[in-house]
Amino acid sequence: MDKKPIPDFPKFFRESIRTSFEMEINQTAYIAAVFFPPDYHGDPCFSYQCGIGVLFIIAIMLVPFYIVITTGIKSVEKINEFPTSDYGKDLQMQLYKALVAQTLIPVLSLFLPFSGVFLLPLFEIDCALLTNSMMFVYALYPLVDPLPIFFFVRNYRNAVANIFCCKCGRENQIHNMAPPPEITSF
Structure with a gap:
């Protein structure tokens, strides 16, 4: 006889969505395999359709991952071209x-x-706990992403502090700024 999988995938998720979100499956949009x-x-039978689908999702995720890594490497190369003064x-x-x-x-x-x-x-491997925490992390990502600039770049941190600090006057702002880089003639 034929070992073809049963094609009715929503039946596997219907009860889980009903108990977790108190919704019917036809009221949701989801990605599942x-x-x-x-x-x-x-008998369990591997679904090649789901396997190929996950490969496509991973391939789509690799594009921005590649961009992040490539941009990071090129940025490091550009940073190494900065002037060699102490500043x-x-x-x-x-x-x-x-x-x-x-x-x-x-x-x-x-x-x-x-x-x-x-x-x-x-x-x-069950990853229900991971998915719940991931949605929280995903929502916080836009808030967390700019923080390294604030914490690591002193001039930026000082400028932001001066904007929000009422007691600092214009003179204070000028004295707290780092000296400009040395300019050399060619």
């Missing part, structure tokens, strides 16, 4: 630290967790 649905005999070295180190942090934030908070959620079910 059943990698080993039962065939007509009740330049200090600014270079601050920007380098901020760049590393801004590269790691999306990798650790978006790419790796979402890849895990798509791949863990393939190995029949």
